[in-house]
Amino acid sequence: MSPNEAAGKVVSLDALGDLVRDGDSVAFGGGWFANHPMAAVRELIRAGRRDIHAITVVGSVDMDLMAAAGTLGHLSFSMVTMEAFGLALNVRRAIESGALPFTEYTGLGLLIGLEAQGRGVPYLPYRGPFGSDIPARYPEIYATTTCPFTGEELTAVRAIQPDVAIVHALRADAEGNAQWDGTSGPDIEMAKAARRTIVTCEEIVDRRVIAANAHMTKLPGFYTDAVIEAPFGAHPTSHVPTYAMDAWELMDYATAAAGQSFEAYVEQIRGESEAEYRTRVLKDRDAVLRALVDAAEVLEAQA
Template identity: 40%
Template sequence: MAEKLFSLKDAIGTFVSDDDVVALEGFTHLIPFAAGHEIIRQGVKGLTLVRMTPDIIADQLVAAGCVNRMVFAFTGNSSVGSLYAVRRAVEAGGAGELELEEYSHYGLLARYQAGAAGIPFMPVRSYAGSDLVKINPQLKKVASPFEEDVETYVVPALNPDVAIIHAQRADRQGNIQSWGILGPQQEVAFASKRTIVLVEEIVDDDVIRSDPNRTLIPGFVVDAVVECRYGAHPSFAQGYYDRDNDFYRSWSAISKDPDRLESWIQEWIHDAGDHRGYLSKLGDGFFDRLTPVPRLSTPVNYGSVL
């Protein structure tokens, strides 16, 4: 299998285009902030952003004018506050309005699952009694082919143009290993037409082969793998660095003031130049306080008679 190593700049420039449907996934941790910042630097416009839980990275992309439409299940600053750029865009109306398409968490996951399986829709019985069906015309009822007079809600398959995720490690062929909260990472990678994965480190093939069950996404569905240390900051990467709660708490005040938000994007994204520049602005030793205490899993014996 050919090597799939890209720089972050080249991966975004090659695989993300204006007006794409882009899924940026990562549930609580492994949120691909560095990729979102590079999308902003490259001035990509007209995106439909798909994310199960659009949080600060969505606020930044909307504020930068990259996103026209958002497909999501929950949005907010991780229980810390509001996303004021998203809120202003939703309330703007007219040309500046942000279009929303809302699902439950499982409803959006089911869309990825259907897309990954190559089937047109997925049944989701839990929408019965939900007000979401009043605001989202994509939620439809179908008759059961197995039970008389039984109907169930279904959601349509979703096949994003690009999936962008973050993970702990990969080999040079794009075999991705991850642990901790996995979220919809696997489903979105298989559902999407193109997949970019940022990882904390590129490791030798032997490391991946030594623990094959840890491989969440095989290389044959990955188009680009990018070594991007601390690329999920301010979210966390299990075992590598913890969540930067100070940043999350500070964001609402930044986001609430449009001028301050514009200045933050200019300073921390554009002026930084790239992710290396972003880390340089954070300063030496910044991640010392976020470094977790090691807690190793028990070794697994993959013994064989061969």
């Protein structure tokens, strides 16, 4: 096997700025404080990307950080939240000031739109969203349709095709076969809907490891355009079963975002590599974050 064949679709994290262009629509995986492709988010900021149309089902610190860095040109979302740490202040400021145009979906509507594209159909119907004013606000996305079999009135959601999807997996091989241990959130729908899919992962492994755990392969390699090894690539959000969310870093983030200026926080990320970020932020906390996952599994088993 030649070196090129062995490398397959593997690229370095610092190549991400060449794979995602200014103005691209980009679906970011993960949800709540779990499994967001944060290493990729930080690299897009370092690369100086602008006017990104971000698509997120339940965004978090990923959307808030990009809003602060000036990376976003549009936001399509159902929710962006810092959960127990308060409001996503940078997103809120940008939307309220009019600096960040947005499209609001219902959570299920956004997932169904992505699934429609992944299935190769122009739309998919569903029941709902009853009582919501969102469909009337976005007639270019939502429409009323009638079931040809029962006559039931349903809501149709137009297919959504992002230019790029970026998702974070447990592991992948050089061919792009990606595995998750547990929930993958909206990641698979995003990856199948996008024109190009980039998988960041905790580790790149030999294809024999993938084959030995074939039941964990949720994204076959033919959907994947590039694979990037990014240890702790979801930090400070969690990537179970590898590590828990980093509540200490999230508290620091929320404190900085609530201050007079968030520029220093962003500039520090711009000026360091991802390896330097891990060294600075994790210190010896990586072992603690791993232990928290182990402890949660023990408590769950005893419940």
